[in-house]
Amino acid sequence: xxxxxxxxxxxxxxDAALERxxxxxxxxxxxxxxxxxxxxxRAADWLVANLQEIGIDAQKRPTPGQPMxxxxxxxxxDAPHLLFYGHYDVQPVDPLELWTQPPFEPxxxxxxxxxxxxxxxxxxxxxxxxxxxxxxxxxxxxxxTLPFRITFFFEGEEESGSPSLVPFMEExxxxxxxxxxxxxxxGMVAPGVPSIASQLRGMLKDEFTLIGxxxxxxxxxxxxxxxxxxxxMAHIIASFHDPETGAVAVEGFYEGxxxxxxxxxxxxxxxxxxxxxxxxxAGYSVAHGEKxxxxxxxxxxxxxxxxxxxxxxxxxxGTKTVIPSEAHCKLTCRLVGDMDPDALRLKIRKHVEDRxxxxxxxxxxxxxxxxxxxxxxxxxxxxxxxxxxxxxxWEREAVFTGMGGSIPIAGxxxxxxxxxxMLIGFANEDDSIHSPNEKYDVESFHRGIRSWARIMDKLSx
Amino acid sequence: xxxxxxxxxxxxxxDAALERxxxxxxxxxxxxxxxxxxxxxRAADWLVANLQEIGIDAQKRPTPGQPMxxxxxxxxxDAPHLLFYGHYDVQPVDPLELWTQPPFEPxxxxxxxxxxxxxxxxxxxxxxxxxxxxxxxxxxxxxxTLPFRITFFFEGEEESGSPSLVPFMEExxxxxxxxxxxxxxxGMVAPGVPSIASQLRGMLKDEFTLIGxxxxxxxxxxxxxxxxxxxxMAHIIASFHDPETGAVAVEGFYEGxxxxxxxxxxxxxxxxxxxxxxxxxAGYSVAHGEKxxxxxxxxxxxxxxxxxxxxxxxxxxGTKTVIPSEAHCKLTCRLVGDMDPDALRLKIRKHVEDRxxxxxxxxxxxxxxxxxxxxxxxxxxxxxxxxxxxxxxWEREAVFTGMGGSIPIAGxxxxxxxxxxMLIGFANEDDSIHSPNEKYDVESFHRGIRSWARIMDKLSx
Numbered sequence: 007x008x009x010x011x012x013x014x015x016x017x018x019x020x021d022a023a024l025e026r027x028x029x030x031x032x033x034x035x036x037x038x039x040x041x042x043x044x045x046x047x048r049a050a051d052w053l054v055a056n057l058q059e060i061g062i063d064a065q066k067r068p069t070p071g072q073p074m075x076x077x078x079x080x081x082x083x084d085a086p087h088l089l090f091y092g093h094y095d096v097q098p099v100d101p102l103e104l105w106t107q108p109p110f111e112p113x114x115x116x117x118x119x120x121x122x123x124x125x126x127x128x129x130x131x132x133x134x135x136x137x138x139x140x141x142x143x144x145x146x147x148x149x150x151t152l153p154f155r156i157t158f159f160f161e162g163e164e165e166s167g168s169p170s171l172v173p174f175m176e177e178x179x180x181x182x183x184x185x186x187x188x189x190x191x192x193g194m195v196a197p198g199v200p201s202i203a204s205q206l207r208g209m210l211k212d213e214f215t216l217i218g219x220x221x222x223x224x225x226x227x228x229x230x231x232x233x234x235x236x237x238x239m240a241h242i243i244a245s246f247h248d249p250e251t252g253a254v255a256v257e258g259f260y261e262g263x264x265x266x267x268x269x270x271x272x273x274x275x276x277x278x279x280x281x282x283x284x285x286x287x288a289g290y291s292v293a294h295g296e297k298x299x300x301x302x303x304x305x306x307x308x309x310x311x312x313x314x315x316x317x318x319x320x321x322x323x324g325t326k327t328v329i330p331s332e333a334h335c336k337l338t339c340r341l342v343g344d345m346d347p348d349a350l351r352l353k354i355r356k357h358v359e360d361r362x363x364x365x366x367x368x369x370x371x372x373x374x375x376x377x378x379x380x381x382x383x384x385x386x387x388x389x390x391x392x393x394x395x396x397x398x399x400w401e402r403e404a405v406f407t408g409m410g411g412s413i414p415i416a417g418x419x420x421x422x423x424x425x426x427x428m429l430i431g432f433a434n435e436d437d438s439i440h441s442p443n444e445k446y447d448v449e450s451f452h453r454g455i456r457s458w459a460r461i462m463d464k465l466s467x
Numbered sequence: 468x469x470x471x472x473x474x475x476x477x478x479x480x481x482d483a484a485l486e487r488x489x490x491x492x493x494x495x496x497x498x499x500x501x502x503x504x505x506x507x508x509r510a511a512d513w514l515v516a517n518l519q520e521i522g523i524d525a526q527k528r529p530t531p532g533q534p535m536x537x538x539x540x541x542x543x544x545d546a547p548h549l550l551f552y553g554h555y556d557v558q559p560v561d562p563l564e565l566w567t568q569p570p571f572e573p574x575x576x577x578x579x580x581x582x583x584x585x586x587x588x589x590x591x592x593x594x595x596x597x598x599x600x601x602x603x604x605x606x607x608x609x610x611x612t613l614p615f616r617i618t619f620f621f622e623g624e625e626e627s628g629s630p631s632l633v634p635f636m637e638e639x640x641x642x643x644x645x646x647x648x649x650x651x652x653x654g655m656v657a658p659g660v661p662s663i664a665s666q667l668r669g670m671l672k673d674e675f676t677l678i679g680x681x682x683x684x685x686x687x688x689x690x691x692x693x694x695x696x697x698x699x700m701a702h703i704i705a706s707f708h709d710p711e712t713g714a715v716a717v718e719g720f721y722e723g724x725x726x727x728x729x730x731x732x733x734x735x736x737x738x739x740x741x742x743x744x745x746x747x748x749a750g751y752s753v754a755h756g757e758k759x760x761x762x763x764x765x766x767x768x769x770x771x772x773x774x775x776x777x778x779x780x781x782x783x784x785g786t787k788t789v790i791p792s793e794a795h796c797k798l799t800c801r802l803v804g805d806m807d808p809d810a811l812r813l814k815i816r817k818h819v820e821d822r823x824x825x826x827x828x829x830x831x832x833x834x835x836x837x838x839x840x841x842x843x844x845x846x847x848x849x850x851x852x853x854x855x856x857x858x859x860x861w862e863r864e865a866v867f868t869g870m871g872g873s874i875p876i877a878g879x880x881x882x883x884x885x886x887x888x889m890l891i892g893f894a895n896e897d898d899s900i901h902s903p904n905e906k907y908d909v910e911s912f913h914r915g916i917r918s919w920a921r922i923m924d925k926l927s928x
Binding site for chain 2: 207209211213218219220221223224225226227228229230231232233234236237239240241242243244246247249284285288289290291292293294295296301304305308310312313314315316317318319320321324325326327328329330333334336338340363364365374409410411412
């Protein structure tokens with residue numbers, strides 16, 4: 007019954023663990039703002055010291071940006087080798103006046119679902135990162151060792167685009183490669199429903215400019231005969247979707263897309279996702295995507311073509327009687343399954359170019375990239391074991407969920423290290439990450455630590 | 468043969484007239500820039516002095532903005548009463564570095580069609596205004612009097628929206644009312660083709676915002692189910708026109724629109740309008756308006772619905788994965804015939820509102836106005852007399868033309884004073900008004916003065 011002992015230890019140690027988290031949260035490690043560079047350094051130092059205190063030989067590793075923190079723990083030869091990823095940097099705190107307390111003076115308070123710890127980074131990602139570190143602390147205290155080989159890999163640039171991440175991973179690929187990465191930076195599909203994100207959508211970014219007349223024209227002198235690129239842009243954007251089905255109408259867009267399995271659909275239907283809450287939070291009464299798919303499938307399992315920015319002509323007060331020379335559009339696609347961003351880019355560009363009238367040309371931004379969807383191989387035994395462990399802890403069947411967004415790190419682990427990822431996190435929808443009054447439920451923290459202890463137990467078994 | 472004498476005097480006096488114009492042009496009367504307020508004042512003073520020199524008792528009239536210059540000349544009881552309108556203010560000169568000489572140091576130089584006078588305001592409108600004043604000078608010198616009653620009415624705010632014009636006209640309506648207004652602020656349809664603008668398009672301005680989600684959303688988390696107002700905006704804008712015919716597809720849009728007469732069409736076909744030049748100057752190879760109408764009809768005689776500004780979402784560098792809450796559109800319609808801007812506004816708004824999907828609302832700007840088209844009554848005898856005079860001077864049949872743009876003053880003369888206007892000007896398409904190196908052909912100036920002398924002769928006959 008050593009697992010029970012470890013779990014008891016976690017319960018007893020909770021207040022001390024919260025104190026440790028509060029110390030960590032008090033460091034304003036805002037990575038995007040150069041003024042906080044020394045604080046990012048301090049946060050890395052704190053993590054190194056915290057791991058060393060448990061007896062794990064961690065190191066701060068310099069990069070051109072914020073330092074990485076790494077540690078390697080040996081274990082039995084035949085035991086698995088897991089990598090644990092998290093990030094110690096946090097988002098800026100503006101607008102400061104909307105916080106109910108200084109964002110780097112963490113408080114424990116009462117929240118809608120019990121006690122919360124409130125501070126910038128409480129959920130994203132210091133609180134989540136520490137669930138794993140605290141599980142290791144308890145395990146080590148109980149057993150003297152950890153159950154398998156573990157590589158710790160914490161970055162300090164996740165909130166500022168991770169510029170040093172890929173170079174560091176490429177340079178230290180052999181050191182970082184493990185059997186599987188565990189990433190604790192995601193949430194639960196509904197409060198109390200343990201979730202393993204098993205598919206993340208990929209992304210394709212593009213931007214184009216339609217060019218009509220050689221210069222801005224007077225809409226009196228040229229209105230009528232004049233081609234207006236804003237009107238052409240509207241026609242092209244309107245042509246991207248089939249108004250009847252809501253599907254994307256670009257030829258070949260759905261190549262590589264497959265419907266989800268009946269088993270996954272069954273899981274999703276029972277996963278506790280509150281459609282009304284989700285839509286209502288955005289001010290929607292209905293879902294507006296592909297009519298043939300459920301709201302959750304639209305978000306997790308279907309690709310999109312979205313217009314993120316659109317502009318041209320006069321935007322000031324009043325009226326300017328102009329036919330502008332140019333119209334601009336920024337778009338992103340969310341990708342699923344096997345969709346290939348490079349091939350898709352060509353299809354979208356062809357769609358646009360096929361629709362250009364005479365006297366209208368297009369200029370494409372050549373600097374924007376794309377990444378494939380991450381679809382986890384949930385048939386790997388680790389996934390089922392983790393699911394059982396989570397189900398045990400939360401007394402609620404754990405579910406494989408999708409994610410509408412993209413987590414680039416999972417893609418990099420796959421493409422650079424050939425390593426699959428398992429994304430397990432305990433954040434809740436109402437954690438206000440990136441917003442004022444960010445919080446983490448103490449239940450998420452407490453049961454998160456217990457969850458990792460259970461998962462370690464299952465994976466070592 | 469007193470007309471011949473007057474014309475000879477104009478020829479002899481040309482160099483002196485050009486010197487007077489240069490003095491006028493040297494005053495930087497930029498009305499939109501408060502720094503040039505004293506210069507606007509000086510330009511008004513110069514005009515007063517110039518008219519007084521001819522023996523016309525002109526006055527500077529204060530307004531909350533730039534002063535008006537007015538003068539009233541009596542004549543025989545049974546003679547007609549004409550008002551002459553022009554403006555003494557000019558556009559700003561930026562970008563200064565593109566001028567080949569300081570813009571307020573006028574020069575006489577060689578241009579593509581003979582000698583030119585180059586300076587800001589040379590064409591718009593000081594040079595044109597002076598054609599009439601110089602004709603009066605010659606007539607007065609020859610006859611001792613002017614041939615009919617004349618009211619001179621010069622403003623100094625035309626290039627800055629004429630804020631004082633309507634209040635001044637309303638306050639002094641009885642003083643300003645005449646039988647017909649002569650406006651010299653337009654151009655010739657082609658070099659050497661004397662033109663009377665007999666129909667000006669009106670304008671309707673509107674602006675609307677589509678509101679989708681309650682706040683900006685993450686395109687990962689909501690992409691798919693989320694309604695995107697940029698996409699809805701594109702659908703609505705695309706629905707404004709029939710892609711087959713190029714006609715506006717708003718129900719009832721063409722109410723009050725009639726095709727031009729065969730006689731006018733015949734005149735326009737022979738008017739010397741160079742379609743290829745006109746389209747080429749904008750970078751067009753073909754006309755893009757209503758397919759059933761000629762390029763000139765599209766510009767002069769057909770209404771438009773034009774998008775002048777369009778924006779929403781992210782416009783900065785790179786990508787932001789946002790579904791924005793709002794999309795914005797500025798539009799103007801050019802009106803012809805009897806189209807009623809107030810009725811049309813309701814039709815356009817209904818068109819938009821009929822196309823809003825669930826969870827999408829629209830907010831209209833309530834501050835924007837409209838004005839009907841000005842269609843001159845060319846059956847008035849003054850029009851045929853002026854046409855004969857112009858034909859005599861230019862040795863080329865004068866034509867009744869349309870104008871794509873709007874000249875608000877003509878509308879105000881009609882609505883406030885109940886007075887028709889006759890628009891005759893001698894500017895050429897290549898005069899670069901509002902642009903660097905503005906010029907006026909010396910031929911335009913010289914024959915413009917002679918034209919007014921001939922028109923005065925015909926109208927007094």
